[in-house]
Amino acid sequence: xxxxxxxxxxxxTEKRTSEGRFAYExxxxxxHERARLSVLTSLITNPKGLAFGDxxxxxxxxxxxxxxxxxxxxxGNMVEIVKKTDRNRSLTICRITASGRARxxxxxxxxxxxxxxxxxxxxxxxxxNRFQGLAPSQA
Amino acid sequence: xxxxxxxxxxxxTEKRTSEGRFAYExxxxxxHERARLSVLTSLITNPKGLAFGDxxxxxxxxxxxxxxxxxxxxxGNMVEIVKKTDRNRSLTICRITASGRARxxxxxxxxxxxxxxxxxxxxxxxxxNRFQGLAPSQA
Numbered sequence: 136x137x138x139x140x141x142x143x144x145x146x147x148t149e150k151r152t153s154e155g156r157f158a159y160e161x162x163x164x165x166x167h168e169r170a171r172l173s174v175l176t177s178l179i180t181n182p183k184g185l186a187f188g189d190x191x192x193x194x195x196x197x198x199x200x201x202x203x204x205x206x207x208x209x210x211g212n213m214v215e216i217v218k219k220t221d222r223n224r225s226l227t228i229c230r231i232t233a234s235g236r237a238r239x240x241x242x243x244x245x246x247x248x249x250x251x252x253x254x255x256x257x258x259x260x261x262x263x264n265r266f267q268g269l270a271p272s273q274a
Numbered sequence: 275x276x277x278x279x280x281x282x283x284x285x286x287t288e289k290r291t292s293e294g295r296f297a298y299e300x301x302x303x304x305x306h307e308r309a310r311l312s313v314l315t316s317l318i319t320n321p322k323g324l325a326f327g328d329x330x331x332x333x334x335x336x337x338x339x340x341x342x343x344x345x346x347x348x349x350g351n352m353v354e355i356v357k358k359t360d361r362n363r364s365l366t367i368c369r370i371t372a373s374g375r376a377r378x379x380x381x382x383x384x385x386x387x388x389x390x391x392x393x394x395x396x397x398x399x400x401x402x403n404r405f406q407g408l409a410p411s412q413a
Binding site: 257 | 315378382
């Protein structure tokens with residue numbers, strides 16, 4: 136990241152060129168990956184935990200994929216996996232940890248920012264005139 | 275994806291086990307990657323286009339990374355890149371295409387669903403009791 140605040144090349148094209156304004160560094164890569172976002176959102180809405188089979192269904196993942204992503208989340212201390220026995224049946228229960236919850240909530244703050252930014256952009260008309268931006272909007 | 279609607283293992287752990295409820299298949303991988311989400315959100319809020327240098331700054335990316343991601347988006351017909359000359363200076367302008375815009379808006383619909391789901395989950399108290407979920411909440 137260079138610290139020059141305004142690049143010569145961009146002069147006049149847009150006013151919002153502040154460094155990293157759209158970098159979204161809060162989009163934690165461990166959480167942002169689609170399958171893991173899916174797993175974590177399932178678990179945050181089911182704070183008491185979910186059986187492996189249910190989680191698999193909710194996220195539409197295969198056993199192998201769910202296992203792989205759970206391992207990443209477990210290593211990151213974001214979920215805990217516990218084997219339980221219920222009427223002689225063995226059950227694997229997955230649950231979000233307190234630190235997983237905190238990290239997810241932080242991620243969510245940035246995600247909400249993306250949605251807000253995008254909604255703002257969505258309002259702008261889909262102009263068919265090409266690259267008028269080269270002319271300063273406020274001369 | 276198997277079609278069994280309720281797995282035996284999950285019986286009673288949770289009521290919301292509908293297949294793929296949290297799969298978020300609308301999270302288009304081309305868009306979801308953090309740097310590309312950053313690029314596209316910059317471009318959607320600047321529909322007239324952005325100079326390469328400005329885009330680079332807004333997304334806090336290096337030349338190499340921005341080029342790499344722009345290529346992916348260009349191949350997907352989501353952005354167009356045009357060289358212009360402005361007072362003998364050469365400028366590279368990046369702009370979101372109509373189809374890129376449409377695809378991004380579709381992605382956004384799912385992203386908003388994630389935020390809504392997560393917000394719902396966030397409201398639930400961070401219970402310290404472990405795995406009470408094994409007892410059916412509505413017996």
